[in-house]
Amino acid sequence: MTLKSTMIVDKDFKLAEVDPRVYGSFIEHLGRAVYGGIYEPDHATADEQGFRRDALEAIKSLNVPIIRYPGGNFVSGYNWEDGVGPKNDRKQKLDLAWWTTEPNLVGTNEFAEWAKLAGSEVMMAVNLGTRGIDAARNLVEYCNHPSGSYWSDLRISHGYKEPHAFKTWCLGNEMDGPWQIGAKTAYEYGRLANESAKAMRWVDPTLEFVACGSSSSSMSTFAEWEATVLDLTYDNVDYLSLHQYYNNNEKDSPNFLAKSLDLDQFISSVAATCDYIKAKKKSKKKIYLSLDEWNVWNTIGTSTAEQRWQIAPPELEDVYNLEDALVVGCLLITILKHADRVKMACMAQLINVIAPIMTENGGPLWLQTTYYPFLHTSVYGRGTVLHPLVTSPKYDSKEFTDVPYLESISVYNEELSEVTIFAVNRNLEERLQLDIDLRSFGNVQLIEHIALANDDIKAVNTKLDPNNVVPQICGTTTVDGGHITAQLSKTSWNVIRLKVNGE
């Protein structure tokens, strides 16, 4: 018996424009993300600034509009002044977030240069752990002020005449977490974030700010933290952050594949909390959401005793299988389902550290399974989210009830007259037939149906076998006027691209 699901996609069911920044990512001074990832001066592909060209090309293909930097937990102990000026004068410092040694060979200016090459904006984070208003406003002056002040002239003397013009700034990182250097109560953080934002905006009125929400929905202070922080910062911030990682450490695939339902609930709860403070303040302003760390993260623990105080030891180098890629696909679909509220999202991280791209020091680069759903949504998921009417058989798992086997969303790119349907079949044994009704678009044409599948959901890509799990064209999809019938293989990620009549 074939399992069947249906979808009606109508051009009038507009949810919201996709903010391209939902396809953002994150590079932290952690493990081999910077050193050995984007920067390796001795590598065969290195450019004159020491950046790996192979890494840059793989990142450019992902078309990442914004990259968060320099942390993460790292930023809460970082003195940004250590990373600017002549490289020979820079000092090595201990990084207490990850217990490594930071060589400071890449800092703000080098990262700004690299981000330009990658075609990405920088989402800059300031240290509100060990530091505060003064270091933050000086950094804005250094980065964004044209000239004629101490810090802007210092930037110019370092060889960067033009201001970096960073627009989006994170006010600290995960300040609710006891693991954070300089962790704070919601009240302490809210006051500091508010005063920092005020001063930073007095230096550059064009800035927009992200205040720290909870480190995850499982924090005991979740929701109360959000409410208190927003109460103290409402008029001076624009976004509230969410961080969320999922793992399958319990080895329960049906439950793991349903984790995006948790993200869906998390986003709705944070939006509701923002609106509660909006109502309380009788404000007209709406706070948007920045899901600026999300991913599957299976490895437990951090550096080993032998790695302690090394420079860029391998850390959090998760090897992702097909199942992980399907969860990443479901999380991306969930982000799109909240396109009206989530305006930025950063897959954490981009390279070598819980990342879709892996490199070997002095060696090759390969793409993990999770690279592909991110690539497909980033490239084809631009335009307007159309909220589809979906029916699907369902199942119950340990944590979730009524989990649809079909997870899906559709995006209409009016400029290109294309509709793209992203769909995951969560079923571990059966294929799922998907009947799509696109009647409002008249006759449609299939451009392609791309699928990521494998008989073994634990299949991975490695340096020695980099093409074990790669997207294939699915040839069985049929079109009849405005109706499409697609067969979604068991546990598969699918991208159905259609040319439509945009009239």
Ligand code: AHR
């Ligand atoms: O992305 C890895 C770490 O996860 C970040 O440094 C931190 O913000 C989060 O806990």
